[in-house]
Amino acid sequence: MSWTSRLPRPTRGRILAGSAVLLLVAGLVGWAVWPERDAWTTQDEMITVVTGPERNENVTLDARLYLPRDRDGKVPAVLLAHGFGGTKESVASDAESLAERGYAVLAYTAQGFGRSGGQIHLDSPDYEVRGAQGLLDWLAARPEIRTDAAGDPRVGVVGGSYGGALALMLAGQDQRVDAIVPSITWNDLTTVFLPQSADTSATGVFKKGWAGVFFGNGGAVPSEGAVAPPTGINVDPACGRFAADVCKAYLDVATSGSPDQSTIDLLRRSSPAATVGQIKAPTLLVQGAVDTLFPLSEADANARSIAATGTPVRVAWFAGGHDGGVGPQSDQDRVKFLTAQWLDHYVKGEGDAPSDSFTYSRVAGFSALDRGLVTNGYSTDSYPGLAGTGSTRLELQGPAQPIANPPNGNPGAISSLPGTGGRLSELLSGVAADIPGQFARFETQPVSTAIDVVGSPTVRLRAASPTGEATLFVKLYDVDESGAATLSAGLVAPVRLTDLPGSIDEAQERTIRLPAIVRRIEAGHTVRVVVATTDQAFLSPVQPATYTVQVASNLELPTAVGTPIANPQTVWRYVLAGLLAAIVIGLVVVLLVRRRRQRGRQTPTVPEHAETPLVVSGLRKAYADGFVAVEEISFTVQRGQVVGLLGPNGAGKTTTLRVLMGLTMPTAGEALVFGHKLVPGSPVLSRVGALVEGPGFLPHLTGLENLKAYWKATGRPEADAHFDEALEIAGLGDSVHRRTKKYSHGMRQRLAIAQAMLGLPELLVLDEPTDGLDPPQIAEMRRVLKRYATDGRAVLVSSHLLAEVEQTCTHAVVVNKGRIVASGPVEDIVGESPSVQLEVSDVPAAERVLDELGVRSVLPDGPSGLIVDMNGTPRSEVVASLVRAGVAVDRVVPRRRLEDAFLALVGENSRGSGDR
Amino acid sequence: MSVATSAGATGYRPSRTLPIWAEVRRQASRRRTQLALGFMAALPLIILIAFEFDSGGDDDGNGGGAFGSLVDLATSGGLNFTLFCLAVSAGFLLVVVVALFCGDTVASEASWGSLRYLLAVPVPRARLLAVKLIVALAYSAVALALLTAVGLIAGTLRYGWHPLGSTVAAEIAPGAGLLRVLGIAGYLAVTMLIVAGLAFLLGVLTDAPLGAVGGAVMIWILSSILDQITALGSIRYLLPTHFSDAWQGLLSTPAQSDDLVKGAISAVAYATLCWGIAFWRFTRKDVTS
Structure with missing residues (x-):
């Protein structure tokens, strides 16, 4: 046989099915790799703006203008500013999605970064902000951009971090801005880099970790492969592209830990705090809850200042930030939606005014598939600030404890890893580690009900120090039943207290405002407040000292009850329920239809043949590949007859018998057994015993077990089986207790005949029954078959041996090439x-x-x-x-x-x- | 039904043919059934013994992600031990066992030639398939249950009854942890429906048991490989194995079920499709084995 003939013949159905599968696969692949036509066009521009306190310094900014491809007339614009250390490229995806929404987007590289000229003045009103004003002029002059008045473009300003502060300061300085969306940004750099969480006027603690990252990002001499700054700019290895005054201020504060007045002035100048009260542009403030650089309190300060003037402000928190990255997909989608809604209404003039509801999200767990966090979104009607809409008071316990400050704050406790970014899963389990001897612990009883903390918890602290000063870090841990403590988002409250007494008894209570968090403290958990002397993210005093600290028992936890924002993922639950329901309904329908159809089928179709064991008429079987196994065969088997179906190999005998057993569907014609038309599974087949195409047994069972298993499958009473008669016919003796896989061909054949005779069926159909039998067994078999056909039963035997049919059968049907060539009583033909x-x-x-x-x-x-x-x-x-x-x-x-x-x-x- | 009985032999009723219990015994007597179930029961014990050889050295600390932590935590308690057993079996062993039970059941009858005698009983074809499918699924479930139960018992006896730990979330109390582990086993059972569907369909289409079992496992592995290629983008969501790791969401606190739901949709849809084609095909085809 050649290999080609083993391949399935290409029938019409196969070709159709194959083409359909091919088309489907091709379609899917094509859909996946098809290059999409961008909905925008871009053009890169080098725009020269005038900056400087004297307005005499030209700075060239590297910018890219995105224009919607299908625009109808003039379009509103968005000025897109990047974060610290970025370029116009780092905001490309934001720019593209805004351009898709129909905005002209001007993304640019701030001065001192990338290909832009100039130096980093840290969002100075005289430099960066003035430069951005120049960009507004440039936008107003573009013919594609909609304007409110001559030289006044319709423009929103969007930016994150460094770009966010620019948006705030530009809006405070230039009334042409129509709306801003600043995100993860600051209000006042002095509180950012010198945070003070106690209610005292003492200068805060230098946030050295982040300051170093911040400074390193902009100050580094461009490394290989990075974009070289424009020629002509002198890069000082100590200061990089920072302006001299910024560089000096950093070196000053990083060295001493306490800034001088000029440094404080510089930081204040580079902060929106000064001008934020003048903002008239509606502001959407997006702030990250996992952000130790610009914590939620920075956005809170901005929100309060802007809202005080009556300008619309909306606040949204998400589970990300400078430590947490962009946050989970659900948060990204929410921020994107809020931004689009804000710009559409206030810049484009489309859509209803956004409500001033406050949205936030709480970490709900860990996603196995994208290895990220899963959050649930909530909203409240208005922004509650950091004090929440309610509060829960817990009682902290713990005595006054002495804690040691090591020299130079080394070794130091770890709370966060500034600059590593996006290691959310680590923040979940907590990187926090306290050093023994350096911290005091105050703990509550297990809480009875879960507390939804939204905002800044407060505690009251007393401290004594032999030096009169103390630098402390206050942290709030959520401790579960097993004792695992989690520092929410790695946030700590740095405190620098001065004028402290030497004894704790004389110390005054100070209110400590802990960082704002969003966390659910589950029932059964305890809350632990830790006061530590060191933190690696902050600068600690050089001199060693031992303080005594005592936290008062009252711990105020601000709470908020938000309305859950519908999670779009929940729709899948309904899909699953619908799918299951559809399957159940489909199953029921199929079963009902089948039952109805079977009822119609089971009436005897030909009553006059009800007593005739077998009537085959006009039977034809053509296979799908065109081969005709049976052309036309008709014959009848009456009660009492042993009919031989005689023909050479391949004459169509076996195919005929297959049809009789309901294994194969005839192409035409029909077979009636006791008047019932034979179809696969016809109940009347239970009156037929069969051996077709050799025995088929479970090889691991014995002969007897096989017969029993077969009879079990019929579901009929065991008494009807007549095992003894069948076993006698098989004549296997003790071999019935051996596994059939050990049987010889002849033994299997005899067992198969015995199986066919189980229940003494009225019609026995045997295909080549003497195959493999020895002459005495053949003789015995002839006798058995002749005797079987008495009592109104009938036997149909197929054979290719003339002698066998002649000696066994009462009637014979001779078949060749799928047709009957002779039939009748054997005596007649013989x-x-x-x-x-x-x-x-x-x-x-x-x-x-x-x-x-x-x-x-x-x-x-x-x-x-x-x-x-x-x-x-x-x-x-x-x-x-x-x-x-x-x-x-x-x-x-x-x-x-x-x-x-x-x-x-x-x-x-x-x-x-x-x-x- | 009176019509049906009158057509058949005395005592014959289509709805009584091939009783479930008869099929259970048909399969139970097979060596491969006994071996597969025995191995599932023995696996936790083998793992347990292997852990006893642990010298305490940590030669591959970079196991990676949630799974790496499972190895480290496996000896921390009975629940974690069970979780480890489930996690190591989920990728391949369970797939093979389920494919064996579901792919072999019809194909082996066809290869022995006993299928045509069952059909000549006659066992209605749809009933034959339904009984075979139910029993194959039941054996698959028993295999998974054995693995889980032996893991729980052996692990708890050896390592004690401790909270369920993982690095993705805080520890989960033993009571709730047991529910999580059972939930993970349940989700694995759901994802295995895809294997069951593929193997059963192939078993109906071919007479070669090895082809059906091997084919299903190969498709599963191919799908796992394709799922690693992120360049395929959203097409990967259609891959049968895409959500097979979603059970890890149950280790999170609170449990994350969104991916489980999607995984269940994928599994149920694939299984229904495969079984639907299997029934459609088998009730129409000529049985030539």
Whole structure:
């Protein structure tokens, strides 16, 4: 057999199915890789603006203008500012999504970064802000940009961090700005880098970790591969591209830990705090809850100052920030939506005015698939500030404790990892580590109900110090039942107290405002307040000292009850429920339809054959590949008959029997068993016992177990099986207790016949039953089958052996090439045939003699044989004539009809119909 | 039904053929069933013994992510031990076992030739498939349950009854942790429906048991490989294995179920599709084995 013929033939159905699958795959792949046509165009520009306190310094800014491709007239603009250390490229995706919404977007690299000229003045009103004003002028002059008045473009300013402060300061300095969306940014750099959480006027604690990262980002001499600054700019290795005054201020404060007045002035100048009260542009403030650089309190200060003037302000918190990154997808989507809604209304003039509701999100867990956090969003009707809408008071316990400050604050406790960015999962389990001897612990009892903390908790602290000063870090831990403590977002409250007494008894209570957090403290958890002397993110005093600290028992936790924002993911639950419901309904419908159909099918279709075991009429089977196994076969098996289906291999016998067993669907014609039309699974098949195409047993079971397992599958009462009779027929003796995989071919065959006879079916169908049996067993089998057909039962036997049919059957049906060539009672067909087989010494001479005798036909049969149709001439006369003519006759064999019929088909061409 | 009985032999009813229990016993007597179930029960014990050889050295601390932590935590208690057993089996062993039970059940009958005798009983074809599918699924469930139960018992006896720990979230109290572990086993059972569907469909389409089992496992592995290629983008959501790791969401506090729901949708849809095609095909095809 060649390999090609083993491949499935290409039928129409296969070709169709194959093409459909190919199309589907091609479509999916195509859809995935098809390059999308951008909905915007870009052009890069080098824009020169005038900056400086004297307005005499030209700075060239590297900018890119995104214009919507399909714009209708003039479009509103968005000025997009990047974060510290970035360039116009780092805001490209934001720019693209805004351009898709129909805005002209001007993204630019701030001065001192990337290809832009100038130095970093840290969002100075004279430099960066003035430069941005120059960009507004440039926008107003563009023909594509909508303007409110000559030189006044319709523009919103969007930016994060460094760019966010620029947005605030530009809006405070230039009334042409129509709306701003500053995110994760500061209000006052002095409180950012010198935070003080106690209610005292003492200068705060230098946030050295972040300051170093901040300074390093902008100050570093451009490394290999980075964009080189424009030529002509002198890069000082100590200061990088920072302006001299900024650089000096950093070096000053980083060295001493306490700033001088000029440094404080510089930081104040670079802060929106000074001008934020003049902002008239509606402001959407987005701040991250996982941000130790610009904590939520910075946005709170901005919000309060802007709102005081009556300018619309909206606040949104998300679970990200300078430590937490962009946050989970649900938060990104929410921020994106709020930004678009804000700009659409206040800049483009579309859509209803956004409500001033406050939205925030709380970490709900960990996503296994994208390895990120999952948050739930909540909203309240208005911004509650950091004090929440309510508060819960817990009682802290713990005595006054001495704690040591090591020299230079080393080793130091760890609370956050400034500048590593986005390690959210680590923040979940907490990187916090306190150093023994350096911290005091105050803890509550387990809380009875869960507390939704939203805002800044407050505690009251007393401290004593031999030096009169103390630098302390107050932290709030959520401690679960197993004792695992989590420092929410790694946020700590740095405190620098001065004028302290040497004894704790004389110390005054100070109110400590802890960083604002969003956290649910579950029932059963405790809250722990830790006062530590060191933190690696902050600068601690150089001199060692031992303080005594005592936290008062009252811990105020601000709370808020937000309305959950519908999680779009919940829709999948309904999809799942709907899918399951659809499957159940579909299953029920299919079952009902099937039951109804079966009811219609089970009535006897031909009542007059109700007593006839088998009527086959006009049966035809053509396979899908065009091969016709059975052309047309019709015959009948009556009660009491043993019918032999005789034919060469491939004549179509087995196919016919397969149809009778409901294994194969006929192409045309039908088979009736006791008047019931046979279809696969017809109940009437239970009255038929069968052996088709060899035995089929479970190899791991014994012969007896196989018979029992088979009978179990019929679901009929065990008493009806007649195992003893069947086993007797099988005649396997003790071998029935051996596994069938050890059986010989003949043993299996006998067991299969016994299985077919289980329950003594009224019609027994056996395909080549004597295959593999030895002669005595064959003889026994003939006897069994003959006896079986008494009592109104019937047997249909197929065979390719003439002798077997002749000796076993009462009736015979001879099949060849899918058609019946002879049928009837065996006696009729086996009766004397009009032809004889002669073996003669001289064939040509004999043929001449026979021709003269007037016989019907003479066929050669081997070298010395002839088959002669006598046409009524007596055999004696033929022999006499031959002898008379001198032809010696060796043998005269009378032939029988069945043999004639069979050999007429097979003799002339011994190839079966299977080879047609 | 009176019509149905009159057509058949005395005592024959289509709805009584191939009783579930008969099929359970047919499969139970097979060596592969006994071996597969025995191995699932033995696996936790083998792992337990392997942990006893732990010298305390940590030669690969970079196990990576949530899974790496599972290895470190496996000996911290019975719950974590069970979780470890489930996690190491989920990727391949469970797939093979489920594919074996579901892919082999029809194909092996076809290869023995006993399928045609069942159909000649006659067991209605849809009933034959339904009984075979139910029993195969039941054996798969038993395999998973054995793994979980033996893991829980052996792990708890050896390492004690402690909270369920993971690095993605705080420890979970033992009671709730047991529910989480059972939930993870339940979700694994749901994702295995895809394997069950693929293997069963292949088992109906082919007469070769090895082809059905191997085919299903190969498709599963191919899908896992494709799922690693992020360049495929959103097509990956259609891959049968895309949500197979979503059970890790149950380690989070509170448990994250969004991905589980999507995974369940994917599994149920794939399984229904495969089984639907299997039934459609089997009730129409010529049985030539």
